[in-house]
Amino acid sequence: MNPFSEFLGVLPRGLRDWRLWLLQGVANPFLFALFVGWLLIPERRGWHLGASLVSMLFLAAAALLLQAGALAYFAESEEAAPAGLRAAYRRALRNLASFAFCAAAVYLLWRISHGLDAYQSALPAYVRSMPSVMRRHISRAELIGAHAALIFLVRWIILPGLLLPFAAALALSGFRGFGPGRVAMWRAIRSGWYWLTITSAAVAGILVTSSLVEWKPFGRGASISAESASMAIRLFVAYLIGLTSWLVTCSTVGKRLHAALGGRGQTAR
Numbered sequence: 001m002n003p004f005s006e007f008l009g010v011l012p013r014g015l016r017d018w019r020l021w022l023l024q025g026v027a028n029p030f031l032f033a034l035f036v037g038w039l040l041i042p043e044r045r046g047w048h049l050g051a052s053l054v055s056m057l058f059l060a061a062a063a064l065l066l067q068a069g070a071l072a073y074f075a076e077s078e079e080a081a082p083a084g085l086r087a088a089y090r091r092a093l094r095n096l097a098s099f100a101f102c103a104a105a106v107y108l109l110w111r112i113s114h115g116l117d118a119y120q121s122a123l124p125a126y127v128r129s130m131p132s133v134m135r136r137h138i139s140r141a142e143l144i145g146a147h148a149a150l151i152f153l154v155r156w157i158i159l160p161g162l163l164l165p166f167a168a169a170l171a172l173s174g175f176r177g178f179g180p181g182r183v184a185m186w187r188a189i190r191s192g193w194y195w196l197t198i199t200s201a202a203v204a205g206i207l208v209t210s211s212l213v214e215w216k217p218f219g220r221g222a223s224i225s226a227e228s229a230s231m232a233i234r235l236f237v238a239y240l241i242g243l244t245s246w247l248v249t250c251s252t253v254g255k256r257l258h259a260a261l262g263g264r265g266q267t268a269r
Contacts, residue, residue: 020073020085025243027066034059061096068092068099068171070247074254075168095174102170106163113159116151156202161188161195164253165260172257184253184260197252205245209238 038059041052072095073088092099165184169177188194212234218226 017073017085020070021243021247023085024066024070024247025240027062028243029239031059031063031066061100064100064103065089065092065096068096068167070250071164071168071254072171074250075172075257076254092171095171095177098170098174098177099167102163102167106159106167109159109163110155113151113154116147116154119147152202152206156206157195157199160202160249161198164249165257168250168253168257169260180257180260184257187260188253188256191256194252194256198249201245201249201252205242205249209242212238212241 034055038052038055041055042048043052069085069089069092072092073085076084076088076091162185165188166178166181169179169181169184171177173180215234217230222230
């Protein structure tokens with residue numbers, strides 16, 4: 001298959017099952033609403049703390065299962081039948097412990113990447129220490145922009161691109177998925193179209209949605225009702241873009257894992 005045709009086919013594969021789209025579209029905000037409710041649980045008594053802990057564990061498990069099922073579904077088969085959605089989520093539920101282990105490792109690495117933020121304060125001193133000839137061509141603002149781009153590259157492109165194949169393999173096959181996950185990661189590293197898709201999804205899902213939410217289309221004279229309606233519409237559109245970006249990412253990762261399994265996704269039980 002032409003690599004460019006493969007790239008263009010990512011979006012249809014990511015949206016091929018409306019039930020998965022509907023499940024993700026409804027369950028994510030529902031879990032977020034439950035999380036907001038969890039924040040309101042009082043902690044004055046012992047049973048409050050117990051209820052808070054149990055609720056948090058339930059929410060975390062539900063959120064992990066929701067995403068593990070999507071990854072397993074796309075890795076299961078490139079042409080999965082609609083009934084494969086239920087099977088994928090049952091498999092993800094059986095392998096939830098291994099997927100949670102992988103998610104914890106991903107989160108730890110993502111938190112470690114926050115150490116790059118410390119260099120933000122060192123940039124002005126670095127600019128001042130540069131020779132005057134270099135300072136004419138490299139401004140402080142350009143260095144700060146390059147630093148922000150580096151952080152975005154590490155957090156939202158490199159780490160997800162490398163680790164999501166492992167996460168999909170563990171969601172599909174449990175701890176036995178480390179081998180296929182390693183093969184899928186290696187194939188992904190060598191694929192320029194894979195990185196183009198991951199980068200496009202990251203830009204759309206993070207930068208575009210953030211800009212859309214922060215955008216202020218009205219001036220100071222806008223009414224509260226107009227501002228509220230604008231915010232609601234922008235949040236809804238941003239959510240659709242973010243959800244689409246995530247499903248496209250799952251489709252891309254699942255295709256790599258399916259290829260690593262030799263096209264035998266159905267046998268990875």
